[in-house]
Amino acid sequence: MQLDNGAGLIPPTEEGLREAGRLLREGEVVAFPTETVYGLGADARSSSAVEKVYAAKGRPSDNPLIVHIAELDQLAAIAEPPDDVSARLMAHFWPGPLTVVLPAKSGALSPLVTAGLATVAVRMPDHPLARRLIAAAGCPLAAPSANRSGRPSPTRAEHVAHDLAGRIAGVVNGGPTGVGLESTVVEVNDGCVYVLRPGGISAEQLREVHPRVETVAPETAEHAAAPRSPGMKYAHYAPQGELTLVAGPPKQTAAYIWKAAAEAAAQGKRVGLLTYAEHADVYASFPGLVQVCGSLADPASTARGLYESLRAFDEQAAEQIYAEAYPEHGLGAAIMNRLRKAAAGRVLTIG
Numbered sequence: 001m002q003l004d005n006g007a008g009l010i011p012p013t014e015e016g017l018r019e020a021g022r023l024l025r026e027g028e029v030v031a032f033p034t035e036t037v038y039g040l041g042a043d044a045r046s047s048s049a050v051e052k053v054y055a056a057k058g059r060p061s062d063n064p065l066i067v068h069i070a071e072l073d074q075l076a077a078i079a080e081p082p083d084d085v086s087a088r089l090m091a092h093f094w095p096g097p098l099t100v101v102l103p104a105k106s107g108a109l110s111p112l113v114t115a116g117l118a119t120v121a122v123r124m125p126d127h128p129l130a131r132r133l134i135a136a137a138g139c140p141l142a143a144p145s146a147n148r149s150g151r152p153s154p155t156r157a158e159h160v161a162h163d164l165a166g167r168i169a170g171v172v173n174g175g176p177t178g179v180g181l182e183s184t185v186v187e188v189n190d191g192c193v194y195v196l197r198p199g200g201i202s203a204e205q206l207r208e209v210h211p212r213v214e215t216v217a218p219e220t221a222e223h224a225a226a227p228r229s230p231g232m233k234y235a236h237y238a239p240q241g242e243l244t245l246v247a248g249p250p251k252q253t254a255a256y257i258w259k260a261a262a263e264a265a266a267q268g269k270r271v272g273l274l275t276y277a278e279h280a281d282v283y284a285s286f287p288g289l290v291q292v293c294g295s296l297a298d299p300a301s302t303a304r305g306l307y308e309s310l311r312a313f314d315e316q317a318a319e320q321i322y323a324e325a326y327p328e329h330g331l332g333a334a335i336m337n338r339l340r341k342a343a344a345g346r347v348l349t350i351g
């Protein structure tokens with residue numbers, strides 16, 4: 001089959017999926033859409049295939065990968081039987097944006113997938129193309145987000161092609177993803193659910209299924225009793241410009257951002273701003289690139305557009321970027337987690 005235009009876009013057709021499945025069975029890496037972000041898939045049982053994932057991404061190999069399955073009956077081959085709480089979470093949220101860390105079945109997966117840990121992170125994505133591709137490949141797929149390490153995760157096939165064209169066998173083109181932020185990663189210990197990475201399923205949603213939920217803040221993860229996500233220690237999602245996250249009452253926040261942006265613009269710097277629909281008017285004559293990313297009334301809309309907004313700052317070569325903080329409940333916790341990482345410590349609280 002001819003892949004289109006050198007970017008390696010594979011059409012989401014029966015034939016395209018068959019071809020992508022064949023490539024995966026032959027040990028190649030293929031990117032594919034999930035409901036959260038695009039993933040970069042490889043046969044999770046094959047070290048030579050998984051090695052290609054780390055190489056294509058430029059990812060440190062001590063950061064383990066999530067294993068994706070299409071059906072519950074694939075679980076027993078890769079993990080030990082889950083505890084009751086994990087089983088309940090899976091029954092409730094799968095397929096969907098929840099990743100559960102379970103004891104790994106020894107010898108079942110390439111040790112590169114788990115980066116030497118005794119546990120494996122498993123998820124069943126809620127995207128028809130992802131499920132059909134896993135079925136076509138006939139094996140569980142190890143798949144991190146399909147971006148170059150350190151770049152915002154891809155929410156469109158074009159983002160994958162931009163970062164990885166020429167480094168991977170192809171990308172199944174499923175259009176824009178739905179959730180826009182990665183899955184929530186949890187691990188259950190002694191009946192308590194520890195959120196290792198906030199994501200598409202909120203802590204509030206988890207609590208509706210099981211009351212004992214603890215969030216492990218990245219800042220304190222180092223000292224937390226629960227095993228933490230190795231991924232937390234890496235800088236992530238950073239745009240090339242310097243992003244400052246500004247929190248506080250709307251008026252004071254806007255006043256601060258206007259003043260700082262005017263000064264930066266006066267110094268000849270290219271300025272960027274991340275704001276939300278309710279505040280767009282305040283920044284009508286802003287001296288730089290304004291990204292209005294969804295609405296404060298609808299966290300799902302902001303989640304969906306966040307990575308694309310961060311990529312837009314790079315495309316416009318924004319040097320000094322200001323981002324307004326987002327209310328931190330529900331999906332807002334995952335939005336703020338990604339913004340804090342993008343800010344790499346530059347977080348200001350005004351007023």
Ligand code: TXA
Pocket residue numbers: 034036037038039040063064065066097099101114117119120121123125143144145146181182183184185196197228229230231232
């Ligand atoms: O939505 C998602 O989860 C996307 C799509 C493609 O499914 N995948 C994704 O994978 O975000 P990745 O590799 O970018 O993030 C995996 C996260 C990392 O923070 C990693 O440290 C953590 O899961 N993780 C993987 N295995 C783990 C384990 N055994 N114990 C604790 N954390 C683990």
Ligand code: MG
Pocket residue numbers: 144145153
């Ligand atoms: Mg990632």
